[in-house]
Structure formats: C-alpha cells, structure tokens
Amino acid sequence: MSGPALRIRGLRKAFPKVVAVDGVDLEVARGEVFGLLGPNGAGKTTTLEIIEGLTTADAGEIEILGLTWEKNGKEIRARFGVQLQSTSLFNKITPREALDLYGSYYPKRRPTQELLELVQLEEKADAYHVTLSGGQQQRLALALALVNDPELVFLDEPTTGLDPQARRGLWDVVKRMKSEGRTVVLTTHYMDEAEALCDRLAIMDHGRVIATGTPATLISDLAMPSVVELTFEGAAPDPAAFAARLGQAVEPRSDLWEIRTPDPKALLPRLLEAVEAAAIPFQQVHIRRATLEDVFLQRTGRSLRE
Amino acid sequence: MxxxxxxxxxxxxxxxxxxxxxxxxxxxxxxxxxxxxxRDNAGPKLTIVRVQSSAPTALDQALDQAMADLHLQVQTLSKAEAEARWSRSETAAQLEPEGSGYRLRLNSYLLAQAGAAAGLANQAYLLAQARLNGAPEPQRIPVQMESPGRRRSxxxxxxxxxxxxxxxxxxxxxxxxxxxxxxxxxxxxxxxxxxxxxxxxxxxxxxxxxxxxxxxxxxxxxxxxxxxxxxxxxxxxxxxxxxxxxxxxxxxxxxxxxxxxxxxxxxxxxxxxxxxxxxxxxxxxxxxxxxxxxxxxxxxxxxxxxxxxxxxxxxxxxxxxxxxxxxxxxxxxxxxxxxxxxxxxxxxxxx
Incomplete structure (x- = not known):
C-alpha cells in the first residue's frame, strides 16, 4: 500500500471531430476524494472512461493502484468500483438481484443487505429497476460501485439530474466512502459539489487540466480572490461608463455587476464614491470570497454553466 | 459463476x-x-380452373370425370369469372376450350403447382380420349411418397x-x-x-x-x-x-x-x-x-x-x-x- 492510487501522464484521445483529452497529467493520493471539475464537453468523462478501461487512449500512461491495464487488467477490475454516467441495467432486475449478481463476479464482496442499507434502498430492494426513480437508480449504481469493497472508486457525475435532497443523500455516501479509507475520483460540473466533497480538484477545460489544488488554495491563489457585487432591481444596466469612471473592470451578470479585486477594503470607498457620482440605482452591495466558479471564470473567461 | x-x-x-x-x-x-x-393428410392439393364450354361435349364430360378420378380438383367457372380470377393471380393453372380441343395456361409466378396440375390434366386428357374411343385404359406408373429413410405416412x-x-x-x-x-x-x-x-x-x-x-x-x-x-x-x-x-x-x-x-x-x-x-x-x-x-x-x-x-x-x-x-x-x-x-x-x- 504505497504510492499514489492513480497516476496519469500525457493522456491523449482524439475523436474524428474533436480532441477530447489533450495531454492530461493527474496524480491522486490514496484515501483522498479527488474531483474533475469542468463544463460539459471538457473531457472529464472521456478521461474517466480511459482510466476505467472502457475507451483506449491514443497516448499516455496510466497506473491504477500501481497496476497497468496491459499487464493487470483483471486485477484492476477486481479492485476498483465504477459508477458510470448512466447505468443502464435490465429493466426487470431488482436491486437485490443486481447486487447479488454483480457481487458474484468478484472474489471479495460486501453483503447485499449492507449495501442496500448504505444507500437506503431496503424498501425498494425487490422492485424492478425500471420502476425506480432517478435518484434511486443512481443510489443503486453507487451501491454497485461498492459491491466488491473497492480500494478505489470512480463516480461519473453522480448527482446530475437529481433533486437537492437526493444530492445531499449521495454526498453523504461519498463522505462515508472517504471515512472508510477508500480513494474516490469523481467528475462534476457543480462547483458546490466539488467544494463540499473534494479534498483536491483538477479543473478541466477543452481536454486540458487548467488548475489543480485544494478548493481553498485554488481560490486563494487567484489574483483577485474577492468579488464585490452590486445587485439591481431587474436587469443590470450597461456598466461600460461606470467601469471607466471607476478605473476597474466591471462584469455584468443578468441582474448584478461583479467587480473582482485583490483588496476589497481599498476598493470599497472608491466604489461608493463612483456610485454616488454616477447615480447608479443599485439595491445592495455584497462582498464575497471568490468561488470555484470564479476560478474557472478567471482562468477561461467563461462560466462553468455555459 | x-x-x-x-x-x-x-x-x-x-x-x-x-x-x-x-x-x-x-x-x-x-x-x-x-x-x-x-387437413386431409395428403399434402398440398392441386387445383385447376376449368373455363366452361358454351356447349359441353362428350369429351368435356369425359375429361371432367378423368380429372376427378386423378384427384385433380376442378373449379368450373364462366369465361368472365375465370379471367377475373386469373387477373388476381389466384389461379395456378387454367384449362380453357380452344377450337375443338383445349389449351392450358400456367401462371408464371406459381410454376411448381401449375406444372404439376398441368401434368395431371394431360394424363386425364389421355384417359378421357381412350375412354371415348373405347380403347383399353392406359396404365399409369404407380407413385409412392416416401421419406429418405423409407418411411411412409x-x-x-x-x-x-x-x-x-x-x-x-x-x-x-x-x-x-x-x-x-x-x-x-x-x-x-x-x-x-x-x-x-x-x-x-x-x-x-x-x-x-x-x-x-x-x-x-x-x-x-x-x-x-x-x-x-x-x-x-x-x-x-x-x-x-x-x-x-x-x-x-x-x-x-x-x-x-x-x-x-x-x-x-x-x-x-x-x-x-x-x-x-x-x-x-x-x-x-x-x-x-x-x-x-x-x-x-x-x-x-x-x-x-x-x-x-x-x-x-x-x-x-x-x-x-x-x-x-x-x-x-x-x-x-x-x-x-x-x-x-x-x-x-x-x-x-x-x-
């Protein structure tokens, strides 16, 4: 049990029309929850599928728990757990049967009952898969990823499409995995999820990793880690004239302006002065710490949600 | 597993x-x-459409009898009915009067049945002629249906x-x-x-x-x-x-x-x-x-x-x-x- 849980060097994958993964390096320590954060199409899922052995890379090296696909494919499959972005099971299989069946593929397995309790599916244990709600299907997929008591778990967008309550439930399961000592690698395009769950993150865009670190350092490393927001009643007006007066960039976002700054204390008096002079009809002023969303925005000039 | x-x-x-x-x-x-x-256990049955003569002769009657004896199913229709049936491609073989004799029309899409029916019709024709002329009845070669393993059913x-x-x-x-x-x-x-x-x-x-x-x-x-x-x-x-x-x-x-x-x-x-x-x-x-x-x-x-x-x-x-x-x-x-x-x-x- 030494060395990283996952090490990737120079991973590359091109599809006919797009380079999905363009030279990705990653290292994930054992016991850590590691997140791949990025917008749709950033290459997160392709990266994960290459690691999981579902897609072959054009170039690059992958070491999983010190093993490689070329030499130890069977052992890797026995020791990791995977939740795919969409887990399509047979319509008329029940959660209990699915866990029994998938468990039977592994030398080491966790009891079905224990897994059903873990993901709170005891009541639906004998219902056909097709009758489960989206959240219940995701929870079953999560339980299937744990069926072999894996050291390393891959979760591809585990909470996409779920309501807030179901998301919290899944977060609890992920936290539980960490407390059990498992290494978790997950992809998400929700920054709150990345902040809440991940010890470390790689932010991906256009097939590349553009930043790596803990959520806190990613934010504090920003040149301008604070954001001042001016909110308006209704749509925010064009900030061009105001920005010129203030001598600082002002970015409009639907019903507010955002002004990034390294030093909010110094900015605030100047800001209020300029507001007064230009008679800006703003409603409120907020000062907040930058978020992962801002990290993405400042590094790419685009919003995560675009 | x-x-x-x-x-x-x-x-x-x-x-x-x-x-x-x-x-x-x-x-x-x-x-x-x-x-x-x-359902009658005999395998596919052969049918021939017979176009009615305007004035049935002794030969017509003898032919009908002979075809019945040879187990060829005869469906007698008027000329108009027979033509309509033919146009719908429901007829495999059709026997129609032609001058003092007959003519056989075979449907080019149903050749297997048509050919077999025509064969039987021709045998019946020989039989009918012999009977009319008072000649001894022509002998037919006996036919036996059998599987490759000599089984008959x-x-x-x-x-x-x-x-x-x-x-x-x-x-x-x-x-x-x-x-x-x-x-x-x-x-x-x-x-x-x-x-x-x-x-x-x-x-x-x-x-x-x-x-x-x-x-x-x-x-x-x-x-x-x-x-x-x-x-x-x-x-x-x-x-x-x-x-x-x-x-x-x-x-x-x-x-x-x-x-x-x-x-x-x-x-x-x-x-x-x-x-x-x-x-x-x-x-x-x-x-x-x-x-x-x-x-x-x-x-x-x-x-x-x-x-x-x-x-x-x-x-x-x-x-x-x-x-x-x-x-x-x-x-x-x-x-x-x-x-x-x-x-x-x-x-x-x-x-």
Missing part, C-alpha cells in the same frame, strides 16, 4: 411474459397452421415437423438472439459489465445455454402438441433427438452471436442476418434440390450446417434412424458451433 449467469438469464427472461409466451407459441402455431392447411404434417423445428432454431439464432444482443449493446446494457472482472466467455456461454434450454423446451412443446393433435410420433430415440437439437441450437445461437459482433446497430444487424439467412435457407438443399447449381457451389454448400442438421433430425424423428450414419454431418454442425463461438468471443464488445 457460469451457473449463476445462466440462472439469471432465465429469471430475467421469464419475467417478460409476452416474449416467453410468443416464443413458445410460435412454432406450435406454425404447426397448427400447416395442419389446418393440409398418410400424414403430410408428419414430414413437416422436423423442418419446423429446424426453421425455428435458425430464426431464433439468427434473428432473436443476434438482434437482442445488438439492441442491448446499443442501449448500453452491457457497459456496466465491462468494468467488472466477468469474463466474456462466461457471459456469452451463459446466454447460449439459456437459449439452448429455451429451444429444447420449445421443441418439447412442439413435439407434444404434434402428438396430441396430429398423432405424430417420434420414431427415433429422444436421446438422439436431444443430442441433435443441442448441437444444432449451439451452432445457430453461436452464429447469431458471431454475426452480432459485426453490426453496430439493430438496422445493420437486420441487413447482415438476412444476408446470411437467405443463402443458408436457399442453398441448404433442404427445401429445394440443388441439382442445377454448378458443381463447385454444391461442394461449398455441402459444408453449410443447416442441411446435415435437418437431415439428421428428420432421419431420427421420422425414420427412427440412429446417429450412426450422421457422424460427418453432425461434426460439420459441431465445428460450426465451435468456430462461431470463437468468432463471437473474439468480436464481442461490451459497448
């Missing part, structure tokens, strides 16, 4: 009641359908049953199994299995075994219905029958799985399976003889699995033969089964 996979296949399959019901019912319905069509359906078993098996393998496989892969139902240590061969073999037991159950039901409804008896040993069915099912299921490895979509698979199905049926020599095909083609065709399979099946079921004479044929079927399984394994993709 294999047992578990097999048992789960069965469990999930049996939950789809509609599929299960129709899969079991289909060959039985075919058998009942043929049984109703050939009054019931035509008896001879159809093994063919139905075989046809059902081929369509199950090429269409049902392969199509299901491609569709499931297209829907991503196998993707989750790709990240488990489950070996492909166990997954595939589990499916083949499931289908194998399913077809054996189908065959048992068909044989039972054949016996209860039509009194058709298996003349050979049930063990031999089981051996043949097992080999045949293994062969055609494996071919279905192998073909499914060459298609990405259900549409693509439809095209590929037809490409294999029709030559297999046409060239097997089971339903038509290949006497007029070139020699090289006949040699190639001899290596196809359908003919030896059906031959062995018929020999055991209808003629009460043993497997002794079918070693070569069954080893062809077995080789195909193994070869196709290896191809299936090699071409199999989870996603």
């Amino acid at each position: 294999l047992w578990r996979q097999f048992a789960m296949e069965w469990r999930l399959y049996s939950r789809d009641r509609v599929a299960l019901f129709w899969t079991m019912a289909f060959p039985v319905l075919l058998l009942l359908g043929f049984g109703v069509m050939f 009054a019931s035509y359906v008896t001879f159809l049953l093994p063919g139905l078993l075989g046809l059902n098996l081929v369509s199950m393998g090429l269409f049902a199994v392969g199509m299901t496989n491609v569709t499931y892969r297209e829907k991503g139902k196998f993707r989750r299995l790709a990240v488990t240590p489950l070996p492909k061969w166990i997954f595939l073999l589990g499916q083949v075994l499931h289908r194998l037991t399913l077809t054996v159950a189908q065959a048992a039901l068909l044989i039972l219905v054949g016996r209860l409804v039509f009194g058709i008896q298996n003349q050979g040993s049930f063990l031999d029958l089981l051996v043949i069915m097992t080999l045949g099912t293994g062969c055609f299921m494996a071919i279905g799985f192998a073909l499914s490895g060459f298609a990405d979509t259900a549409e693509g698979y439809g095209a590929i399976s037809n490409l294999v199905f029709f030559p297999l049926m046409m060239l097997s020599g089971v339903y038509f003889t290949l006497d007029s095909a070139p020699a090289w083609l006949q040699q190639v065709v001899a290596l196809l699995p359908l003919a030896p399979f059906i031959r062995a099946l018929r020999a055991v079921f209808n003629d009460g033969g043993s497997l002794a004479g079918h070693g070569l044929g069954l080893s062809i079927v077995g080789t195909w089964a193994l070869g196709a399984f290896l191809v299936a394994l090699r071409r199999f993709r989870w996603a």
Whole structure:
C-alpha cells in the first residue's frame, strides 16, 4: 500500500471531430476524494472512461493502484468500483438481484443487505429497476460501485439530474466512502459539489487540466480572490461608463455587476464614491470570497454553466 | 459463476411474459397452421380452373370425370369469372376450350403447382380420349411418397415437423438472439459489465445455454402438441433427438452471436442476418434440390450446417434412424458451433 492510487501522464484521445483529452497529467493520493471539475464537453468523462478501461487512449500512461491495464487488467477490475454516467441495467432486475449478481463476479464482496442499507434502498430492494426513480437508480449504481469493497472508486457525475435532497443523500455516501479509507475520483460540473466533497480538484477545460489544488488554495491563489457585487432591481444596466469612471473592470451578470479585486477594503470607498457620482440605482452591495466558479471564470473567461 | 449467469438469464427472461409466451407459441402455431392447411393428410392439393364450354361435349364430360378420378380438383367457372380470377393471380393453372380441343395456361409466378396440375390434366386428357374411343385404359406408373429413410405416412404434417423445428432454431439464432444482443449493446446494457472482472466467455456461454434450454423446451412443446393433435410420433430415440437439437441450437445461437459482433446497430444487424439467412435457407438443399447449381457451389454448400442438421433430425424423428450414419454431418454442425463461438468471443464488445 504505497504510492499514489492513480497516476496519469500525457493522456491523449482524439475523436474524428474533436480532441477530447489533450495531454492530461493527474496524480491522486490514496484515501483522498479527488474531483474533475469542468463544463460539459471538457473531457472529464472521456478521461474517466480511459482510466476505467472502457475507451483506449491514443497516448499516455496510466497506473491504477500501481497496476497497468496491459499487464493487470483483471486485477484492476477486481479492485476498483465504477459508477458510470448512466447505468443502464435490465429493466426487470431488482436491486437485490443486481447486487447479488454483480457481487458474484468478484472474489471479495460486501453483503447485499449492507449495501442496500448504505444507500437506503431496503424498501425498494425487490422492485424492478425500471420502476425506480432517478435518484434511486443512481443510489443503486453507487451501491454497485461498492459491491466488491473497492480500494478505489470512480463516480461519473453522480448527482446530475437529481433533486437537492437526493444530492445531499449521495454526498453523504461519498463522505462515508472517504471515512472508510477508500480513494474516490469523481467528475462534476457543480462547483458546490466539488467544494463540499473534494479534498483536491483538477479543473478541466477543452481536454486540458487548467488548475489543480485544494478548493481553498485554488481560490486563494487567484489574483483577485474577492468579488464585490452590486445587485439591481431587474436587469443590470450597461456598466461600460461606470467601469471607466471607476478605473476597474466591471462584469455584468443578468441582474448584478461583479467587480473582482485583490483588496476589497481599498476598493470599497472608491466604489461608493463612483456610485454616488454616477447615480447608479443599485439595491445592495455584497462582498464575497471568490468561488470555484470564479476560478474557472478567471482562468477561461467563461462560466462553468455555459 | 457460469451457473449463476445462466440462472439469471432465465429469471430475467421469464419475467417478460409476452416474449416467453410468443416464443413458445410460435412454432406450435406454425404447426397448427400447416395442419389446418393440409387437413386431409395428403399434402398440398392441386387445383385447376376449368373455363366452361358454351356447349359441353362428350369429351368435356369425359375429361371432367378423368380429372376427378386423378384427384385433380376442378373449379368450373364462366369465361368472365375465370379471367377475373386469373387477373388476381389466384389461379395456378387454367384449362380453357380452344377450337375443338383445349389449351392450358400456367401462371408464371406459381410454376411448381401449375406444372404439376398441368401434368395431371394431360394424363386425364389421355384417359378421357381412350375412354371415348373405347380403347383399353392406359396404365399409369404407380407413385409412392416416401421419406429418405423409407418411411411412409398418410400424414403430410408428419414430414413437416422436423423442418419446423429446424426453421425455428435458425430464426431464433439468427434473428432473436443476434438482434437482442445488438439492441442491448446499443442501449448500453452491457457497459456496466465491462468494468467488472466477468469474463466474456462466461457471459456469452451463459446466454447460449439459456437459449439452448429455451429451444429444447420449445421443441418439447412442439413435439407434444404434434402428438396430441396430429398423432405424430417420434420414431427415433429422444436421446438422439436431444443430442441433435443441442448441437444444432449451439451452432445457430453461436452464429447469431458471431454475426452480432459485426453490426453496430439493430438496422445493420437486420441487413447482415438476412444476408446470411437467405443463402443458408436457399442453398441448404433442404427445401429445394440443388441439382442445377454448378458443381463447385454444391461442394461449398455441402459444408453449410443447416442441411446435415435437418437431415439428421428428420432421419431420427421420422425414420427412427440412429446417429450412426450422421457422424460427418453432425461434426460439420459441431465445428460450426465451435468456430462461431470463437468468432463471437473474439468480436464481442461490451459497448
């Protein structure tokens, strides 16, 4: 049990029309929850599928728990757990049967009952898969990823499409995995999820990793880690004239302006002065710490949600 | 692990009641359908349309009598009715007055029945002329219908049953199994299995075994219905029958799985399976003889699995033969089964 849980060097994958993964390096320590954060199409899922052995890379090296696909494919499959972005099971299989069946593929397995309790599916244990709600299907997929008591778990967008309550439930399961000592690698395009769950993150865009670190350092490393927001009643007006007066960039976002700054204390008096002079009809002023969303925005000039 | 996979296949399959019901019912319905069509047990019956003469002569009457004696079914219609029937392509052969004699019109789309009916009509004509002239009745060569194993049965359906078993098996393998496989892969139902240590061969073999037991159950039901409804008896040993069915099912299921490895979509698979199905049926020599095909083609065709399979099946079921004479044929079927399984394994993709 030494060395990283996952090490990737120079991973590359091109599809006919797009380079999905363009030279990705990653290292994930054992016991850590590691997140791949990025917008749709950033290459997160392709990266994960290459690691999981579902897609072959054009170039690059992958070491999983010190093993490689070329030499130890069977052992890797026995020791990791995977939740795919969409887990399509047979319509008329029940959660209990699915866990029994998938468990039977592994030398080491966790009891079905224990897994059903873990993901709170005891009541639906004998219902056909097709009758489960989206959240219940995701929870079953999560339980299937744990069926072999894996050291390393891959979760591809585990909470996409779920309501807030179901998301919290899944977060609890992920936290539980960490407390059990498992290494978790997950992809998400929700920054709150990345902040809440991940010890470390790689932010991906256009097939590349553009930043790596803990959520806190990613934010504090920003040149301008604070954001001042001016909110308006209704749509925010064009900030061009105001920005010129203030001598600082002002970015409009639907019903507010955002002004990034390294030093909010110094900015605030100047800001209020300029507001007064230009008679800006703003409603409120907020000062907040930058978020992962801002990290993405400042590094790419685009919003995560675009 | 294999047992578990097999048992789960069965469990999930049996939950789809509609599929299960129709899969079991289909060959039985075919058998009942043929049984109703050939209910007088004599095999396909020949009919000729007779255009009514304006003034029936003695020859007309003698001809009608002779055709009846030769068991040719005569349907007498007026000229207008007969023409209408002909235009609808419902008539295979039509006998119409022409000058002082007759003329036969044969439907170019129904040549097999038309030709046979015309033959009978001509015999009847000779018979009628002899009778009118008071000449001694011409002798006909006696005809005997018999299976290759010297079995005679009054019931035509008896001879159809093994063919139905075989046809059902081929369509199950090429269409049902392969199509299901491609569709499931297209829907991503196998993707989750790709990240488990489950070996492909166990997954595939589990499916083949499931289908194998399913077809054996189908065959048992068909044989039972054949016996209860039509009194058709298996003349050979049930063990031999089981051996043949097992080999045949293994062969055609494996071919279905192998073909499914060459298609990405259900549409693509439809095209590929037809490409294999029709030559297999046409060239097997089971339903038509290949006497007029070139020699090289006949040699190639001899290596196809359908003919030896059906031959062995018929020999055991209808003629009460043993497997002794079918070693070569069954080893062809077995080789195909193994070869196709290896191809299936090699071409199999989870996603």
